[in-house]
Amino acid sequence: MTQRTDVVVVGGGQAGLAAGYHLRRCGLDFVILDADASPGGSWQHMWDSLRLFSPAAYASLSGRLMPTQPGETYPDAGHVVDYLTDYEKRYDLPVQHGARVDAVRRDGERLLVEAGSGTWRARAVISATGTWTRPFLPAVPGRGLFTGRQLHTANHRSPADFAGRHVIVVGGGNSGAQIAADLALDGSIRVTWVTQRPPRFLPDDIDGRALFDVATARRRALDAGRTDTGGVASLGDIVAVPPVRAARDAGLLTAKPMFSQLTAHGVRWADGSRAGADAVIWCTGFRPALSHLAPLNLRGPRGHIPTDGTRAPGEPRLHLLGYGDWTGPASATLIGVGRPARDAARDIAQAVSG
């Protein structure tokens, strides 16, 4: 049976919940369809020791401050899951879990949203499916030759999986630095950390708050019609959260340049030097999970869908939320998604009433 609603939100992570909060305030009828069986979005799948790069107050969605985690300046992923679970309940958001959306299609004046659990005809769709389900692996020669274990950030859980092994961690962002630090501090694991360019650590007294200041400056510049000052992603700096600082100070976190190929039992650099390895962890990022939007034929350069704010000009009933700076400054962060979510809800409310 096909159901009707004003808005279908695809994805019930932080971006989907932020959308729900603002859609409710705009008085719209909506449903949030989320593929995961339980609340928390991708935070429920992240590795055990992950720490946010900013304190709790700087990781809050609209309407409700994230409480501090006892004993921790930088909350862990479990704390974020608890916060999002509470947020969903507190605002009584109509989230259906275990509801993966397979396709969004044009259907006359409405959009047809097809999920395993049912079909909806909606006046608008907000896509908020994040990037976690699309890990990115770079094309590196010899990847198929390596006989050890290869995994991506998305599949890493704990140093216990690598006791006594030699692990190569690839990637100079926050994920690479945190995972390399986590493994190196274990004591039994030998870690080689490789990065494409020398890693840039933020000064120890500066954390993720500085990244949000950059995003705010950018938003103000855009609002005022001035030149784009560049997004959060352009900083690319590593926040020295306590484990990263500890490993760096112990001399355990010095990066080598990227190797040129994998071999059967390790890696080889362009100068001919080699290292054996039992495992390679690729901390090489993610791409937006947009396959459910394929029937709309909107894909532009770099696999993104062109946007004006959150709206897709190629299909004005579609909004994209989260994902990255291309859907709004800091849109892919807890504190940054509130504003684009509010703008998307207001835009839809206006379109629906007009």
Ligand SMILES: Cc1cc2nc3c(=O)[nH]c(=O)nc-3n(C[C@H](O)[C@H](O)[C@H](O)COP(=O)(O)OP(=O)(O)OC[C@H]3O[C@@H](n4cnc5c(N)ncnc54)[C@H](O)[C@@H]3O)c2cc1C
């Ligand atoms: C390692 C790491 C560390 C980070 N640290 C921070 C930090 O410290 N502070 C910060 O603010 N941000 C941080 N971020 C960035 C950002 O906050 C997270 O990536 C966040 O999870 C993005 O939220 P989201 O709602 O856009 O996507 P997700 O959390 O991925 O949620 C997407 C939801 O959509 C669902 N979904 C996917 N496809 C479908 C489909 N076809 N149909 C239905 N549902 C679907 C999924 O099941 C999921 O529940 C970090 C990101 C990573 C990867």
